[in-house]
Amino acid sequence: MESEPHGCPTPVLFLIHRRPQLTARSFAAIRQARPEHLLVAADGPEDDALCQETRRLVKEGIDWPCNVQTRFSAARLGCRNAVSQALDWAFAEHERVIVLEDDCLPEPSFFCFCTELLAHYQDEKRVMQICGSNLSGHAAQDGSSYYSSRFATIWGWASWRRAWKQYDVTLQRWMEQGSNARLEAACKFQGEAAWRKELYDGAATGAIDTWDIAWEFAQQNCNGICLIPSVNLVSNLGWGLGATHTHDVHDARACMKTSPIDFPLRHPCHLATYDQADRSYFNHYCRRPALLIRLGRKIVRLLRRMMR
Template identity: 25%
Template sequence: MSLAPIVLFAYKRPDELQQTLAALQANYLAARSDLYVFVDGPKHVSDQPKVDAVRRIVDNIGGFHTIHRHYADSNRGLATSIIEGVSQVMAQHGRAIVLEDDLVTTRNFLDYMNQALWQYKARPEVFSISGYTFPFQRPVGYDTDAYFYPRTGSWGWASWADRWQGVDWKISDYNEFLADKNRCEPFDFYGSDRLQMLRRWRTGEIDSWAIRWCYAQAKANGMTIYPTLSKVENIGFSVESTNTHGYNRFRTVLDMTESRTFSLPEEIVYSPYYGQKLRRKFSLPVRAANRVLTNILFIQRWLALKNH
């Protein structure tokens, strides 16, 4: 089985990038995998030292079959960087495993992603593969290592060119979609944050490629496969993060086993058990509680700095 290329996006977080790379280099399949690294340019003059530090790290990467480095001269922004970078690699290889510089992977992450890419490549109803999952208790009698849910995951994910290249990144039917209750309600059903994020992207409040990817999957009635035991952890909840900060409600339990082959579902169907769990995680009450905890954390940090 040929291995999918890894696409890694970095910006100005050298410490997090070091952790991401160390974990990725420790993967069983790292030495056989091609790595493409895209580093964005500085948005402000004050960002230059950290961007330079990231580039020095990337200059010295080893441990992969081949390494392809791409350094932007100016700041392109997260969404543009990912859309164009992934499109470039997809056009060349037909599939890709995608990471950002704040994701720590398990040693079997690449095994899991490549197996899923191979198993579902001819199943267009499988839109993407997620390496991350919340730490849900696996139910008694559940005999596979993954489950399906109709929402994309953007923390360590993979997909195929035929799914990716069909995305309308401008969302030309946005107004038509908003006016159609029969489309909006199912979109919000699988995550009460999604419609709000789509509106915020449209108004320019957030620079998100992920919500448009999510929308494309919903439009195609596609599924994402998630592992029952997470292969990815996000360590990017800091002031340097583009879209994550504050209280981390996404802490998970990583797969620390030595498993390198997985029992993946043959039937592509929605899992009621895991679906209920995920819908609750993205429900309004849970998200509201998260905002309260984030505000408390911000105040605590502010007081600590003030009293220092």
């Protein structure tokens, strides 16, 4: 089971900017899924040649029957404002939304996976996000098709209007907390509270230009969880010089292989978080490594570049 027989029934939000080659690859996967509702949001400026080319290839590539909605910005809004405003728009229009950015290439079964879990957990308020990426390398221990996590990945994901209502790009609730006691109580791993505080402070003050830290906070603040597939369903291709945040092409997360997920999905008996997988993810990608480890990784990257 790799695609919906009559097209994906869940609305798909496609976030684009000025990378036509990457956009073409991701859009080809969307065309294969044939969503019944397609929302396309693009940052500006609208007079930029690459922005124009990227918008054109998407508009001209819609060759299946679907309801198309566009939100093309005339000016350059930046990562934080462009994406958060696009998501506000999409969830105002639809109760459930699948979200893909221009550099995220989904495996075909990703769309069915999201659609089924969006229906299955519609009324389970603790579940706030369906993820397409599995960056921990772990599969559910009980043989289920997915597991619960406290760490949200946003390279191909889906959610509900009920969950997105908890989102505030300004992180006002974080600024109003006044102490770290609640944060420390919610964190399980050494260094996690300090890591989250640094991120939340940076996003709240505008020092970090991104939208997703506020989404991570919204889930943590609500004691929410996300669901991670037991196989990786989305590959992020946008690593290198043209990327906003993902610059290191040698990062283990760059261009990860994907695998189809088996249907029918095997649902777990409970939603307890898989702490071993979360710890692996946190230690590999979140926790700041010791100085010697950082220097070693830098030397390896430099040697790889010299050998190219």
